[in-house]
Amino acid sequence: MSAHGDPIPMTARRSGPLRGAAVVPGDKSISHRALILGALAVGETRISGLLEGQDVLDTAKAMRAFGAEVTHEGPGDWTVQGVGVGGFAEPADVIDCGNSGTGVRLIMGAMATSPLTATFTGDASLRKRPMGRVTEPLALFGTRAVGRQGGRLPMTLIGAADPVPVRYVVPVPSAQVKSAVLLAGLNAPGETVVIEREATRDHTERMLAGFGATLRTEEVPEGRAIVLTGQPELVPQTIAVPRDPSSAAFPVAAALIVEGSDVLVPGIGLNPTRAGLFATLREMGADLVYENEREEGGEPVADLRARFSPAMAGIEVPPERAPSMIDEYPILAVVAAFASGPTMMRGIGELRVKESDRIAAMAAGLRACGAEVEEGEDWMIVHGMGAGGLPGGAVCATHLDHRIAMSFLCAGLAAQKPVSVDDAGPIATSFPIFEGLMAALGAEFDRGDA
Ligand SMILES: O=C(O)C1=C[C@@H](OP(=O)(O)O)[C@@H](O)[C@H](O)C1
Numbered sequence: 540m541s542a543h544g545d546p547i548p549m550t551a552r553r554s555g556p557l558r559g560a561a562v563v564p565g566d567k568s569i570s571h572r573a574l575i576l577g578a579l580a581v582g583e584t585r586i587s588g589l590l591e592g593q594d595v596l597d598t599a600k601a602m603r604a605f606g607a608e609v610t611h612e613g614p615g616d617w618t619v620q621g622v623g624v625g626g627f628a629e630p631a632d633v634i635d636c637g638n639s640g641t642g643v644r645l646i647m648g649a650m651a652t653s654p655l656t657a658t659f660t661g662d663a664s665l666r667k668r669p670m671g672r673v674t675e676p677l678a679l680f681g682t683r684a685v686g687r688q689g690g691r692l693p694m695t696l697i698g699a700a701d702p703v704p705v706r707y708v709v710p711v712p713s714a715q716v717k718s719a720v721l722l723a724g725l726n727a728p729g730e731t732v733v734i735e736r737e738a739t740r741d742h743t744e745r746m747l748a749g750f751g752a753t754l755r756t757e758e759v760p761e762g763r764a765i766v767l768t769g770q771p772e773l774v775p776q777t778i779a780v781p782r783d784p785s786s787a788a789f790p791v792a793a794a795l796i797v798e799g800s801d802v803l804v805p806g807i808g809l810n811p812t813r814a815g816l817f818a819t820l821r822e823m824g825a826d827l828v829y830e831n832e833r834e835e836g837g838e839p840v841a842d843l844r845a846r847f848s849p850a851m852a853g854i855e856v857p858p859e860r861a862p863s864m865i866d867e868y869p870i871l872a873v874v875a876a877f878a879s880g881p882t883m884m885r886g887i888g889e890l891r892v893k894e895s896d897r898i899a900a901m902a903a904g905l906r907a908c909g910a911e912v913e914e915g916e917d918w919m920i921v922h923g924m925g926a927g928g929l930p931g932g933a934v935c936a937t938h939l940d941h942r943i944a945m946s947f948l949c950a951g952l953a954a955q956k957p958v959s960v961d962d963a964g965p966i967a968t969s970f971p972i973f974e975g976l977m978a979a980l981g982a983e984f985d986r987g988d989a
């Protein structure tokens with residue numbers, strides 16, 4: 540089933556060269572944060588280039604439910620009239636975050652230190668995902684949470700009326716957990732300290748500083764500490780959201796595996812905590828060039844140029860790189876199937892708790908397409924079959940996971956026989972223009988099974 544309706548089966552066929560420019564939408568992580576921080580500032584935040592995917596639209600709706608005025612001014616252009624730190628109102632109804640782990644976990648953090656109660660739910664995928672990783676640190680502030688067994692949604696949070704600041708070492712590499720604790724720390728007095736052992740995406744820290752919060756980072760024995768001073772008055776901002784590297788990954792990967800392709804993907808955010816896939820692809824021998832490197836809105840940006848790369852070879856992806864490409868392993872697994880030799884991916888246990896168990900979903904689909912895949916609890920090896928070598932000819936289950944759907948549709952563009960997905964509906968959560976954008980490059984997609 541699609542997130543918001545009947546399943547949409549879709550098929551990709553071996554295509555001629557992909558050519559042209561692929562202008563992908565705004566960054567999903569930054570879009571969520573722009574709405575949430577805008578809601579916590581005093582006055583009007585203006586956002587351009589906001590991702591209008593379902594995940595972000597659900598966060599916009601949630602911010603309205605907590606009392607902020609959120610207005611769609613035109614394509615990508617939004618304004619938020621914030622209510623200030625500690626200014627959230629109690630929502631009158633259940634907050635439905637749809638398919639979005641980022642949305643629900645960050646919003647839980649943002650309300651956790653205000654004296655109000657909110658109940659959260661989501662779609663069948665989100666209701667399977669663990670929320671204890673967020674409610675455990677929030678309990679240290681004094682927040683209470685009651686959910687289904689295993690810390691699953693639906694879940695009610697009773698915000699702390701007299702929050703205390705917290706020192707917390709994040710036990711799993713997770714920007715969502717780090718961000719939830721920082722957002723909760725905003726309305727606690729004194730200094731809240733979040734320590735991460737492995738660096739994860741740092742958009743929350745960068746944007747909090749941009750909104751005028753006082754925070755600093757320090758090296759401590761456990762890792763990198765972020766020290767936030769609570770109860771600031773956040774100053775509204777004008778935010779231009781950079782284009783999403785996690786969406787860019789799909790046209791880039793498709794260009795690398797489809798014979799004769801040459802695709803430009805302009806204006807992509809290349810924050811080092813997000814750009815791990817592109818480094819990995821280059822190590823595999825991809826013809827992937829950064830053009831026109833520049834800085835926009837405090838983030839490094841470049842135009843990516845990807846050309847067909849028939850001589851890519853499998854590598855061992857350094858496990859310490861995982862946080863900077865965590866959402867890109869599904870599409871990397873597809874590229875690996877078209878490289879020569881094995882690609883080893885280790886330290887990727889977090890993939891098992893995303894929108895689907897992404898190790899299992901990729902292994903099952905690639906095997907159905909004729910590739911040899913080995914997997915363990917936190918690793919996967921894809922044995923590549925070289926350019927054009929993947930047989931294809933399968934229908935792959937996407938399990939309400941946009942990245943699984945897009946990955947197998949890209950595989951079908953270069954496989955010998957068509958590749959179908961059982962439901963392309965969830966693609967609308969992060970990359971609503973995927974089908975049209977890829978078709979404009981020359982991708983052959985049809986609605987329905989092969
Ligand atoms: O903070 C964020 O915006 C995100 C963090 C990551 O999740 P985890 O924090 O669970 O690793 C990532 O997978 C997700 O797509 C977006």
Ligand SMILES: C=C(OP(=O)(O)O)C(=O)O
Nearest residue numbers: 638639640641642866893
């Ligand atoms: C994991 C993802 O998102 P989220 O956790 O926000 O659902 C993703 O977009 O790949």
